[in-house]
Amino acid sequence: MSKTQKAPGGVRSKGLTDYLNDENVRAVIYQIVAIALVILAGWYLVSNTLANLERQNISTGYGFLNLEASFGISESMIDYTPQSNYATALMVGFLNTVKVAFLGIILCTIIGTIFGVARLSSNWIVRKLATVYVETFRNIPVLLQLFFWYAIIPNAFPAARNAFQPLPDVLLTNRGMYIPVPVADNAYDFMGIAAIIAFIVIYFINKWATKRLDATGQPFPIVWASLGIFFGLVLIAYLIGGAPTAMDIPALKGFNIQGGYNISPEFMSVLIGLTIYTSTYVAEVVRSGIQAVPTGQWEAAESLGLKRSIALRKIILPQSMRVAIPPLTNQYLNLTKNSSLAVAVGYPDLVSVSNTTMNQTGQAIEAISIYMAVYLGLSLTTSLFMNWFNKKMALVER
Amino acid sequence: MKMKTILAAGAMSVAAIAANNAHAGAALDGIKAKGFVQCGVNTGLPGFSAANAEGKWEGLDVDVCRAVAAALLGDAEKVQYTPMTAAQRFTALQSGEIDILSRNTTWTLTRDAKLGLTFGGVNYYDGQGFLVPKALGVSHATELDGATVCVEPGTTTELNLADYFRAKGMSFEPVVIENINETTAAFFAGRCDVYTTDASGLASVRQTMAPNPDDYVILPEIISKEPLGPAVAQGDDQWADLVRWSLMAMVEAEELGVNSGNVDDMKKSENPAIQRLLGVSPGMGEALGVDEEWAYRIIKQVGNYGESYKSNVTAKLGLERGLNALWTDGGLQYAIPVR
Ligand SMILES: N[C@@H](CCC(=O)N[C@@H](CS)C(=O)NCC(=O)O)C(=O)O
Numbered sequence: 250m251s252k253t254q255k256a257p258g259g260v261r262s263k264g265l266t267d268y269l270n271d272e273n274v275r276a277v278i279y280q281i282v283a284i285a286l287v288i289l290a291g292w293y294l295v296s297n298t299l300a301n302l303e304r305q306n307i308s309t310g311y312g313f314l315n316l317e318a319s320f321g322i323s324e325s326m327i328d329y330t331p332q333s334n335y336a337t338a339l340m341v342g343f344l345n346t347v348k349v350a351f352l353g354i355i356l357c358t359i360i361g362t363i364f365g366v367a368r369l370s371s372n373w374i375v376r377k378l379a380t381v382y383v384e385t386f387r388n389i390p391v392l393l394q395l396f397f398w399y400a401i402i403p404n405a406f407p408a409a410r411n412a413f414q415p416l417p418d419v420l421l422t423n424r425g426m427y428i429p430v431p432v433a434d435n436a437y438d439f440m441g442i443a444a445i446i447a448f449i450v451i452y453f454i455n456k457w458a459t460k461r462l463d464a465t466g467q468p469f470p471i472v473w474a475s476l477g478i479f480f481g482l483v484l485i486a487y488l489i490g491g492a493p494t495a496m497d498i499p500a501l502k503g504f505n506i507q508g509g510y511n512i513s514p515e516f517m518s519v520l521i522g523l524t525i526y527t528s529t530y531v532a533e534v535v536r537s538g539i540q541a542v543p544t545g546q547w548e549a550a551e552s553l554g555l556k557r558s559i560a561l562r563k564i565i566l567p568q569s570m571r572v573a574i575p576p577l578t579n580q581y582l583n584l585t586k587n588s589s590l591a592v593a594v595g596y597p598d599l600v601s602v603s604n605t606t607m608n609q610t611g612q613a614i615e616a617i618s619i620y621m622a623v624y625l626g627l628s629l630t631t632s633l634f635m636n637w638f639n640k641k642m643a644l645v646e647r
Numbered sequence: 648m649k650m651k652t653i654l655a656a657g658a659m660s661v662a663a664i665a666a667n668n669a670h671a672g673a674a675l676d677g678i679k680a681k682g683f684v685q686c687g688v689n690t691g692l693p694g695f696s697a698a699n700a701e702g703k704w705e706g707l708d709v710d711v712c713r714a715v716a717a718a719l720l721g722d723a724e725k726v727q728y729t730p731m732t733a734a735q736r737f738t739a740l741q742s743g744e745i746d747i748l749s750r751n752t753t754w755t756l757t758r759d760a761k762l763g764l765t766f767g768g769v770n771y772y773d774g775q776g777f778l779v780p781k782a783l784g785v786s787h788a789t790e791l792d793g794a795t796v797c798v799e800p801g802t803t804t805e806l807n808l809a810d811y812f813r814a815k816g817m818s819f820e821p822v823v824i825e826n827i828n829e830t831t832a833a834f835f836a837g838r839c840d841v842y843t844t845d846a847s848g849l850a851s852v853r854q855t856m857a858p859n860p861d862d863y864v865i866l867p868e869i870i871s872k873e874p875l876g877p878a879v880a881q882g883d884d885q886w887a888d889l890v891r892w893s894l895m896a897m898v899e900a901e902e903l904g905v906n907s908g909n910v911d912d913m914k915k916s917e918n919p920a921i922q923r924l925l926g927v928s929p930g931m932g933e934a935l936g937v938d939e940e941w942a943y944r945i946i947k948q949v950g951n952y953g954e955s956y957k958s959n960v961t962a963k964l965g966l967e968r969g970l971n972a973l974w975t976d977g978g979l980q981y982a983i984p985v986r
Pocket of ligand 1: 689690691692731732733751752753799801802803804825826827844845848849873875
């Protein structure tokens with residue numbers, strides 16, 4: 250698309266002004282200037298920062314990661330004591346972030362889909378209730394919602410001494426929920442391996458079944474077969490492992506409930522807050538996705554004699570997915586990023602641990618650089634996964 | 648492409664703002680030029696720094712900032728306050744968001760040497776303690792094995808806590824929340840068995856935030872040394888000196904019996920130490936780079952250390968002088984000679 254102007258008459262040789270008036274040349278010049286400015290600005294900021302740190306005698310570098318952290322962290326998925334180093338502390342924070350984001354994404358998808366469908370229900374009450382839910386929780390800032398849940402949970406439940414038992418051996422207290430868990434045993438490792446094997450077997454059977462369906466039109470009861478394989482294999486592993494039955498049952502000991510698995514009020518507040526807030530956006534995405542499917546599809550399904558619920562599950566939802574996935578990805582990213590608000594209610598996520606670390610070591614820039622990189626990594630992973638999923642769901646022309 | 652250019656230009660101007668001049672005395676000159684001291688204080692710890700009913704900041708820590716403003720700018724009211732949590736404070740100081748941090752901050756080696764701070768002395772000698780509900784039935788810290796403890800992040804408190812339990816071979820479960828209101832609310836709701844911080848902070852929390860102060864006790868054990876004092880960023884020694892000597896002047900005034908009521912009369916005193924302090928015999932102000940009335944204004948407008956302590960710490964929290972009595976009365980407050 251070259252638009253180089255010919256000099257009138259084509260005789261005059263090109264002068265400097267001709268070059269400067271040439272759009273292509275100008276474009277190149279602009280780009281160079283822009284890049285130069287960006288580099289200059291970056292260099293200016295970096296050198297200034299270094300000069301300031303130097304002047305104030307603030308040490309730099311990542312060496313602090315090996316020093317003993319010396320502070321306690323309330324919950325951790327890996328072994329951590331105050332004697333562990335800062336790198337381990339940050340790892341604890343990272344895993345806590347992943348835990349709450351992962352569970353939050355799954356739960357908000359389920360809840361959001363239910364409310365999104367409910368908003369289109371033909372039942373007036375259901376429709377209105379869903380609308381109230383969405384409009385309320387969507388319009389209150391998520392930080393306030395976290396504070397709200399964190400104010401409710403420790404106040405709503407009894408002290409450890411008079412714990413409330415909704416189910417046998419499940420204790421609800423103002424220190425969180427305690428549930429019994431099996432005592433660690435080799436059998437559970439076997440079961441994990443069996444589960445992985447089951448998934449692989451199921452994957453291949455699924456492939457084979459689809460092929461057969463395409464080729465011969467014969468359906469295969471894939472759901473039942475999969476469930477059978479999964480539970481069968483896991484059960485066999487359990488029996489081979491000696492069928493252990495010992496349970497770690499929570500009970501009051503000293504000041505606190507000891508034993509079992511504790512779901513802390515901080516974790517609950519963050520999970521509930523993020524899930525509910527994000528589920529309202531998911532609901533809207535699902536609703537608009539469904540509405541984007543032409544009504545002709547409903548009518549066609551109806552004329553085939555399909556029930557409304559089957560039509561929704563088999564015809565409408567799969568098509569609306571295609572519209573919904575990109576905005577859904579955005580919501581997942583938002584949830585992950587919003588999880589950094591956990592610091593406000595004392596859940597030890599990555600930001601919380603990083604804040605403490607930078608405060609104890611003074612390495613603010615290093616600590617921030619670590620968590621920025623991690624959030625970027627998490628977001629990119631989520632995006633990549635969702636892009637892959639999107640491609641898979643996209644309309645395949647046959 | 649145009650966008651990029653604009654962005655780049657934007658980044659440049661941000662950089663220009665972010666830039667700090669690096670000549671000596673820059674902080675001091677900057678404060679003089681803007682006409683007020685930007686002072687980082689606690690978000691609300693009555694007795695040390697808290698806004699009163701009229702929104703005016705008051706407390707022992709606040710008085711340090713007021714003293715510095717009186718010395719440098721001639722008016723103790725020329726201070727602007729930035730309330731900050733423990734976790735925010737050092738970054739704020741390092742980045743120049745505040746000129747001075749006067750917020751129950753413990754002087755430690757790491758903070759002094761590694762965080763690029765300079766401490767200007769100790770305006771309150773403290774130690775860490777434990778606050779528990781009476782109903783817990785605990786009378787000593789050694790009975791706290793297995794307890795859940797509420798604590799704030801980025802403090803010496805959380806480090807001492809871990810050290811103490813480790814040394815005693817006991818276990819604990821921390822609940823770490825950044826904001827004092829959230830932390831104390833969690834404690835009073837029963838989320839934790841114990842709330843721990845500096846003993847002065849415990850007294851303040853118990854007196855001013857507990858639903859019923861009598862339901863809570865402070866355990867007798869003090870598990871650490873917490874010398875609290877004002878801090879500034881390294882890089883301008885002249886500014887650091889002014890902060891240090893403003894605090895010293897308050898203590899020296901108490902030692903010499905000079906207070907806000909008698910300071911005008913004291914100008915006629917024959918005592919050479921008083922004459923030097925009040926600028927009657929000149930030299931001290933010049934050495935600090937301010938005028939000779941610097942200490943006179945501190946005492947006149949803010950009061951001496953004892954007055955500040957009495958009207959803030961004793962009046963609000965009922966705490967006696969204890970470690971913070973003058974050395975002549977068996978305490979640790981000891982002014983370095985003003986000469
Ligand atoms: N002196 C200790 C602790 C100071 C501290 O931050 N204490 C808490 C508990 S009293 C506080 O003042 N919090 C008030 C806030 O976060 O606004 C230190 O310097 O690390």
